[in-house]
Amino acid sequence: MSKDSVLGLFSQQAKSHPERLAIVDHARSLTYRELDRLSDRLAARLAGRGVGKGALLPLLAERSPELVIAILAAAKCAAAYVPVDRRQPDKRKQEILRQCRAPLVLATQAGELPGHAVETIAELLDQATRASPAGPEPGGSDALYVIFTSGTTGEPKGVVVESRSLANLVRWHNRRFEMSGQSRTTLMAGVGFDVSQWEIWSTLCAGACLHLVPEDVRPDPAALLAFFAEQRISHAFAPTVMVPALVERPVPASLALRYLFCAGEKLPPVATGSLPYTLVDYYGPTEATVFATCRVVDAEACRRPASIGLPIGGCEAFILDAEDRPCRGDTPGELNLAGICLARGYLNDPVMTERRFHHAPHLRRRLYRTGDRARWLADGSLQFLGRLDDQVKIRGNRVELGDVEAALLRQPAIHGAVVLAHADDSSGSQQLSAFVVPRERAVAPAALLAALKSGLRQELPDYMLPSRYLLLERLPTTANGKTDRQALRRSLAEHRHERLDTQRFGTPDQLQAALAWQEVLGHNDFGLDDSFFDVGGHSLLAAALVRELSRRFGSRAYIHDVYRTPSVRQQAASLARRAGQAPAELDSEPAQELRQDVRLPEGLDFGRSPHPEQLQTPRHLLLTGATGLIGAHLLAELLASRDAELHCPVRAQSDAHALERLRQATRQYRIELAETDWRRVRAYAADLAEPGFGLPAETYRELAGSVDQVFHSASAVNFIQPYSYMKRDNVQGLEEVLRFCACGQAKPLMLLSSISVYSWGHLHTGKRLMREDDDLDQNLPAVLTDMGYVRSKWVMEKIADLAAERGLALMTFRLGYATCHSRSGAHADYQWWSRLARTCLEYRAVPLLRELREGLTTVDYMVGAISAIARQPTALGKKFNLVPSIPRCLTLEEFFARLGERAGQPLRPMPFHDWVSLWEENRDAPLHPLLSMFRDNMYAGRSTVELYQDTYLWDCANVEEHLRGSGIREPEFDARLLDLYLASLTGAAATR
Numbered sequence: 001m002s003k004d005s006v007l008g009l010f011s012q013q014a015k016s017h018p019e020r021l022a023i024v025d026h027a028r029s030l031t032y033r034e035l036d037r038l039s040d041r042l043a044a045r046l047a048g049r050g051v052g053k054g055a056l057l058p059l060l061a062e063r064s065p066e067l068v069i070a071i072l073a074a075a076k077c078a079a080a081y082v083p084v085d086r087r088q089p090d091k092r093k094q095e096i097l098r099q100c101r102a103p104l105v106l107a108t109q110a111g112e113l114p115g116h117a118v119e120t121i122a123e124l125l126d127q128a129t130r131a132s133p134a135g136p137e138p139g140g141s142d143a144l145y146v147i148f149t150s151g152t153t154g155e156p157k158g159v160v161v162e163s164r165s166l167a168n169l170v171r172w173h174n175r176r177f178e179m180s181g182q183s184r185t186t187l188m189a190g191v192g193f194d195v196s197q198w199e200i201w202s203t204l205c206a207g208a209c210l211h212l213v214p215e216d217v218r219p220d221p222a223a224l225l226a227f228f229a230e231q232r233i234s235h236a237f238a239p240t241v242m243v244p245a246l247v248e249r250p251v252p253a254s255l256a257l258r259y260l261f262c263a264g265e266k267l268p269p270v271a272t273g274s275l276p277y278t279l280v281d282y283y284g285p286t287e288a289t290v291f292a293t294c295r296v297v298d299a300e301a302c303r304r305p306a307s308i309g310l311p312i313g314g315c316e317a318f319i320l321d322a323e324d325r326p327c328r329g330d331t332p333g334e335l336n337l338a339g340i341c342l343a344r345g346y347l348n349d350p351v352m353t354e355r356r357f358h359h360a361p362h363l364r365r366r367l368y369r370t371g372d373r374a375r376w377l378a379d380g381s382l383q384f385l386g387r388l389d390d391q392v393k394i395r396g397n398r399v400e401l402g403d404v405e406a407a408l409l410r411q412p413a414i415h416g417a418v419v420l421a422h423a424d425d426s427s428g429s430q431q432l433s434a435f436v437v438p439r440e441r442a443v444a445p446a447a448l449l450a451a452l453k454s455g456l457r458q459e460l461p462d463y464m465l466p467s468r469y470l471l472l473e474r475l476p477t478t479a480n481g482k483t484d485r486q487a488l489r490r491s492l493a494e495h496r497h498e499r500l501d502t503q504r505f506g507t508p509d510q511l512q513a514a515l516a517w518q519e520v521l522g523h524n525d526f527g528l529d530d531s532f533f534d535v536g537g538h539s540l541l542a543a544a545l546v547r548e549l550s551r552r553f554g555s556r557a558y559i560h561d562v563y564r565t566p567s568v569r570q571q572a573a574s575l576a577r578r579a580g581q582a583p584a585e586l587d588s589e590p591a592q593e594l595r596q597d598v599r600l601p602e603g604l605d606f607g608r609s610p611h612p613e614q615l616q617t618p619r620h621l622l623l624t625g626a627t628g629l630i631g632a633h634l635l636a637e638l639l640a641s642r643d644a645e646l647h648c649p650v651r652a653q654s655d656a657h658a659l660e661r662l663r664q665a666t667r668q669y670r671i672e673l674a675e676t677d678w679r680r681v682r683a684y685a686a687d688l689a690e691p692g693f694g695l696p697a698e699t700y701r702e703l704a705g706s707v708d709q710v711f712h713s714a715s716a717v718n719f720i721q722p723y724s725y726m727k728r729d730n731v732q733g734l735e736e737v738l739r740f741c742a743c744g745q746a747k748p749l750m751l752l753s754s755i756s757v758y759s760w761g762h763l764h765t766g767k768r769l770m771r772e773d774d775d776l777d778q779n780l781p782a783v784l785t786d787m788g789y790v791r792s793k794w795v796m797e798k799i800a801d802l803a804a805e806r807g808l809a810l811m812t813f814r815l816g817y818a819t820c821h822s823r824s825g826a827h828a829d830y831q832w833w834s835r836l837a838r839t840c841l842e843y844r845a846v847p848l849l850r851e852l853r854e855g856l857t858t859v860d861y862m863v864g865a866i867s868a869i870a871r872q873p874t875a876l877g878k879k880f881n882l883v884p885s886i887p888r889c890l891t892l893e894e895f896f897a898r899l900g901e902r903a904g905q906p907l908r909p910m911p912f913h914d915w916v917s918l919w920e921e922n923r924d925a926p927l928h929p930l931l932s933m934f935r936d937n938m939y940a941g942r943s944t945v946e947l948y949q950d951t952y953l954w955d956c957a958n959v960e961e962h963l964r965g966s967g968i969r970e971p972e973f974d975a976r977l978l979d980l981y982l983a984s985l986t987g988a989a990a991t992r
Contacts (some may be wrong), residue, residue, distance in 0.1 A: 002142025004691030006170055006662045007075040010206035010829035011036070017181060021209045023065050024231070032067055032207070039072035041128035042121065046077050046515055046721060049104055053078035053138075056100045056146060060093065060107040063187050063212050065786035068200055070106050071145075076216040076548065080160065085192040096148050097158055099321040099347060129582075139825050140164030145570035146347055147194045149286050158347030161194075165289040168314040168340045170202045176294075176312075177259050177280070179235065184256075186236045188218060193480035195263055198290045199237055205938035209237075219477075221245040229255045243279070244415055251276055255284065263291065264482045266384055266402060268409040268416075269306070283308040287368050288315065288337045293382055300422040307381040308374075308405070315341040317382060318367065319374055324360055327375070329672060330663065332385055335374040338365040338377075374401075375667075378675050392421040392430050399432070399464050407464075408434060410653040411455045413448055415439040416475050418483055419466060420492060423819075428483045431522055434466035435488050445471055445580070453534060458651045458687070468523050470495065489800045500524045504960040509553075509572040516548040517568060531566040540625055544923050555579045558933035591784055593594065594791060598798040601735050603881045604742045606807035608709070612873045618644045618708035622747075624688060624737065625714030626650065627665040629828040629859055630752065630818055634713055636666070637863040639677045647703055649686030649693050658683035666752050669826040688714055688733040693740070704744030709752045709870070715793070719832050720932050723788035730792035731799070738803050748809035748868050751800050754793045755855045755883055755954060759786045760947040771955040772814075772879045785939045810875045816855020816883035822971050823860065825984030832933065837985055838926040839919055840896055847915040848908040852892040852953040855883030858971045868960045881956040884970050889953070895973065902978040912946060 013020075018033035030038070051057055057074045059081050061067040067083070074081035084096055086107065097105065097116060105118045111642045139201055144163040148156040173179070187210055189195035203210040213233050217223045221242060228236055229252035238246055246269050246603045255276065263282040272279050286293035294877060295309025309318045318326060319333040322519040327333040345353030360367050373385035386402030401419045416437035421430050438448055447540045449469055457467055470491070476484040500518050504527055505511045517532065518524045526535040532545065542562045549557035553575040565574045584780035621638060623633035626648040638646060652658035662683050666673055695703075716729035734751075741747045758770050761779030776797060783794045797812060804810040820827035827834055833854055869875050891900075893924070900907035910918075915932050919925035927934070933944045939946075971977060 004167055004168045005075075005138055005142070006144065006201045006205055007072070007163065007406040008106075008136055009170065010072065010201070013204065013207040016300040017207050020181060020207055022204060023068055023212070023603070025065055025212045026214055028065065035069065035204075037064075038069050038125065039076060042069055042073035042125055043076035045128040046073055046079070046104075049693065051077050051079050051104060051459075053142065053555055053645050055079040055296065056082055056102045058082040058084055058097055058100050058105045059191075060084050060105060060113070060118065061121075061191050062086055062108060062414055063191060063196070064108055064433070065212075066108045067191060068204075068210070069125075070121050071200065074143060075138055075163070076140035078142050080146055080676075082146045082148070082158070083191045083196070084148070087192050088192065088477060092156060096158070099148075099156070099158055100146070100912070113170045118929070135280055138163065140167060141819050143344060147197070147286050153717070157349065159194075159286045159367070160344040160347055161197075161286075161289055165341055165343065166197065166201055166207075169198060169289055169291060169312065170205045171314040173198070173202050173291075174206045176933050177235065177815065179203075179206035179208055181207035183234045184232055186208055186233055187212045188237045189239075189481065190479045193264075194286045194290050194335075195237060195480075195986070210391045219721065224444055225249055225252055227253065228257050232256045234258045235261070237261045237263075239263075239477065240267050240281075241416065241475060241477055241481065241483055241518060244268060244270055247272060247275060247279065251656065254759075258596060264480070266306075266386075266405075267297070268406075270297065271299075272297050273325055281309065281480050283382075284341075285337075285368070285370050285372075287343045288341045288370075289343060289649045292337050292341060292890070293317065295381065304379075304656055305377055305383055305663070307377055307379075308384045309381050311337075311339075311340070311382075315339045316365070317374075318360075318363065318931060319376060319382075320360075320367075324358075325362075330375045330377065332375040334371050334388060335370045335382070335384075336367040337373045338363070338367050342366060342368050357470035373826060378678070392432075397754075400430075404432060404434070404460065405463055407459045408436060408452070410459070410657065411452050413439050413443065413451060418475060418485065418488055420485065420489060422492060431468075431493055432464070432466040433470065433489075433493065435470050435472055435475065437472050441473070449532065451785065459653075464901050465536075465538050467521060467523065467538075467541070469536070495523060504528060505568065507572065509576045512552045513568045513572040513575070514543060516552050519548050520545045526568070529567045532556055532562060533566060537562075538893075541823055543929050546759060546932065547921075549575060553579065558936050560722065560936070563725060565723050583680070594723075594780070594784065594795055597731055597795050598802065600799065600802045600806065601739055604738060604803065604806065606742050606803065608807075609747045609807075610746045610809050615873055616871050618642060620645050620647060620703075620708055621961070622647045622649075622707045622710045622740070624649055624710075625752075628713065628717075629669060629713075629831075630815065631713040631860060632662075632665040632669050632671055633821065633859045634711060634863045634866065635662070635681070636671045636673060636677075637860075637867045639680060641867050644708070645680045647682045647684065649684045649688060649695070650683040650685075651687060654685050655683055656944050658685045669821070670824040688736055689728050691736065691739075693736060700740075704740060707740075707744075707747055709750065710737065710741055710747050711752070711866075711870070713750070713752045715754075715832070716789075718785055719930050721788050723791040726788045726792040727795075730789075731795050734796045734799055738799070738808070741803075741808060748811070748876060749803075750798070750866065751810060751812045753812050753814045754790070754796050754865070754882060755781070755816050756786070756790045756807045756865075757794045757797055757814060758952050759783045759790055760939075760976065762950055762952055763947070768953055769955060770952045772958045782939075786947075787944060788935075811870060811875050811877075813869075813901060814879065814881050814883075815862060816857050816881075818859035818862055819856050819973075820858060820977075820981045820984055821860050822858040822980070826859070826982040827981065827984055829985075832927075832930055834985065835926040835930060836897065837896075840902060840907050841905075841986070842901075842926070843915075843918045844905055844907055845910045845915055845918060846893070846900070847912045847914060847945075848890050848897040848909050849945065850949045851951060853889055853950050853953075854892070854943075855881075855889055855894060855954065857882070857884055858977070859892065861968065863972050864958065864968045865963060870965045872962055875958075875962050878958050878962075880959045880962070881953050881954045882959060883956060884951050885960070888970055888972065890973060898973060899978055899982065902975060904984055 014032040014036040020032050021029055022032045022035045023030045049510045057069050057079045071081055105116050107118050107120055110120050119717050140163050142163055146158040146160050148158050187199050217227050233403045257277040259278050261280045267281045279297040280294050281297050282291040292315045293309045293311050316338040318336045320336050321327050321333045356369050373383050377383050386400045390401045392399050404419045405417050408414050414436050418435045420433050476487040505514045517935050521536050546557045555578050564572050623646050627637045650658035650661050652661055692700040716726055723888045741873050760777050761782040764781045765778050817833050886896035895906050938944050
């Protein structure tokens with residue numbers, strides 16, 4: 001018997017230890033001798049019926065001793081068995097049998113599938129007389145089994161697996177996890193799930209005993225642990241979806257379990273430190289013979305980036321890009337597998353086989369495309385990033401469903417989570433719905449959802465927030481133990497078509513507002529006093545709600561209404577009062593309120609001036625906002641230009657998660673950092689607006705005593721939220737940064753502000769030029785009616801100036817717009833200018849806006865200038881307008897004339913309101929979430945964008961003085977740079 005076959009390994013055990021128990025069921029048990037002889041008898045009968053080498057033998061069965069007997073018998077005939085769960089729908093069973101075209105079908109029970117030649121295993125055993133089969137000896141290259149999986153079409157496709165491939169897995173697994181004749185294992189997986197083949201053969205090839213888990217025990221974590229203890233199980237399998245419940249259960253005193261294996265889905269973080277057994281997480285597609293990678297989930301796993309471990313023996317892993325070239329470093333790509341582990345291919349489908357099992361000449365290997373996104377981690381392990389087909393576009397942004405699910409599972413109250421993308425009925429736009437399983441059933445749903453949404457808002461951008469949350473007691477599972485996403489999708493469809501309960505809304509106006517909400521949110525799980533933002537609404541849906549409210553009430557609604565009156569009751573009352581009135585100038589901030597916020601926290605003492613060495617040769621730097629476009633590039637610049645350690649507070653659930661967010665940001669913006677660089681980065685789970693940044697007191701004290709210089713890049717950037725929403729993160733965040741600067745040793749602050757603090761002040765001052773040291777107060781009348789973001793930046797600068805008067809060593813950098821990186825093309829697709837560019841390109845038109853400037857430059861110029869100036873003691877106390885000098889500062893008209901030319905499609909200039917009308921009704925237009933910037937009356941009958949016409953010219957004499965001799969030059973938007981920006985912009989529009 002071939003040593004490359006699992007049958008050969010089993011035969012050795014049957015000869016060496018015939019009296020050992022091989023199978024234990026609730027009704028009976030079989031020794032190895034009995035199992036060997038019964039399978040010999042059945043094989044002889046099958047051979048007599050024409051079942052031989054290369055034949056397909058479907059097995060309609062449940063988990064039973066008869067199933068194992070039939071599997072061995074088929075292998076002894078050198079036939080390939082096709083395990084089919086007899087509980088599957090008849091339609092699926094019929095399709096599998098049609099593809100197999102087998103003359104004989106075996107079943108464990110009579111009466112299966114009328115119209116087919118189905119015989120029971122028991123009947124054939126009764127008819128058998130010979131004790132051994134006739135026919136050729138099976139070899140390692142023979143097909144052992146065919147497992148049918150469901151592809152993207154939902155139609156079953158058969159994967160042909162050879163004996164040597166399974167033998168490779170079995171030998172590696174049994175050696176790695178100490179399988180022996182004394183081991184007791186489980187048959188837990190469903191018959192049609194390839195994991196069951198690993199459970200059966202790894203046991204029989206080790207001479208161990210296979211215990212069949214009773215049906216009523218399988219879905220119950222408590223009963224399953226009791227079964228493990230009662231049967232003295234040493235090695236067991238459980239579907240991933242069950243693992244969190246299993247590891248949280250009290251451990252029975254008599255539990256002898258050594259290893260618990262899981263597979264099938266991405267394992268959420270679980271605490272394993274107190275477990276008396278080892279948890280092992282397997283990953284692998286059926287096409288790579290059950291498992292391809294493996295990791296032991298130790299107590300430190302929660303503190304490291306999520307991983308699927310290392311390839312098993314006989315398997316190689318490659319991360320390839322779209323051109324099948326290996327990805328560099330930790331760049332994500334498609335996971336490809338190679339080695340003896342690979343299946344032969346797909347049954348009766350050479351085209352699909354050639355497409356998925358491809359030859360890579362430069363790697364000199366046959367590879368399988370998994371369809372999974374992954375990347376290499378620093379420790380050499382693999383990180384699973386989700387399915388390639390799980391990438392969806394939400395409002396033009398690429399979203400990985402797995403990333404949203406991972407964020408949900410990081411919330412303390414959540415036990416399980418699945419996120420689905422679906423089309424909104426009214427617009428066809430993609431939305432996200434989250435199905436969540438609470439950890440504690442007794443928690444009030446309203447309180448749970450409020451905490452959940454609050455936690456997610458700290459981690460995810462608006463477009464990644466689910467629009468709807470559905471609470472479940474447990475996630476539905478398929479027969480294979482995987483999450484049944486189709487069942488969830490059916491449930492979602494049923495909920496979406498529920499009619500609005502009109503009794504909840506007492507007046508006609510309230511009903512109209514509620515109908516507008518239902519239209520926009522796609523559900524009706526809200527009440528009269530719920531906040532729009534607590535029931536699935538977010539800034540990207542706010543523009544759609546404004547449009548729908550305006551249509552239903554016949555009067556103009558504003559973004560202002562959604563934020564300041566966020567409930568159905570409030571919006572109905574506000575819009576009813578406004579009916580028939582002329583459009584008003586809304587959302588103007590009283591000057592007194594902003595001036596009141598310009599104050600220093602009490603008791604701040606910034607002490608002595610910092611030493612020049614703290615600027616020139618710092619050992620420790622604090623950098624905030626390092627996950628944004630500018631912050632991530634500043635992180636790279638500071639690592640390249642200084643030998644210091646960088647300390648980065650990041651909104652995250654843990655320090656490990658904070659570091660992973662930093663790594664993710666560098667990948668997103670195409671920044672390559674060596675591992676030696678990462679060793680100088682310290683990430684902390686923090687919230688800048690909380691006292692002490694929300695850090696442990698000891699950590700905060702250590703940082704305050706060691707940091708030499710602070711770069712404050714963090715800022716909430718939102719173009720439609722009112723000042724009250726921006727105040728916490730921006731104003732309170734700065735106040736806490738100032739407290740940090742005053743604590744411990746004196747620390748100079750490099751404050752990254754915005755050129756927008758000048759607002760549209762020219763309408764009030766009548767000036768054309770603003771110098772870096774001009775008083776900002778003269779622009780306050782304009783700031784009061786500008787965006788909430790601009791108001792918050794004005795307040796921040798004024799507070800920082802007060803701190804400087806009290807002794808803070810301060811440099812203030814007013815940033816223009818970072819269009820992209822001049823070499824990588826990386827840009828922030830969510831920013832308004834990128835959305836404007838994509839909209840102009842999509843509609844091949846540009847608005848006529850007179851002399852509108854944004855201070856367009858590149859992010860590498862910005863961070864290079866900041867880094868160079870921040871070293872200079874003579875720059876302390878100065879402000880820097882970090883924008884192009886006046887001759888190079890392009891207007892909107894000039895920029896888009898050049899961009900259109902490089903795009904090969906000149907952009908047609910259009911009157912502003914005509915241009916807005918092109919896209920304002922299209923909820924998928926890149927600019928639609930920011931519609932209020934182009935439509936709402938902010939001052940003198942004009943919108944925000946219109947008011948920025950005839951923008952100030954900005955003097956940047958201080959920048960020029962302190963960059964003189966540095967070699968840092970302003971970028972020019974020439975053909976090369978515009979081509980790079982276009983390539984990045986259009987690529988982002990297609991994939992992000």
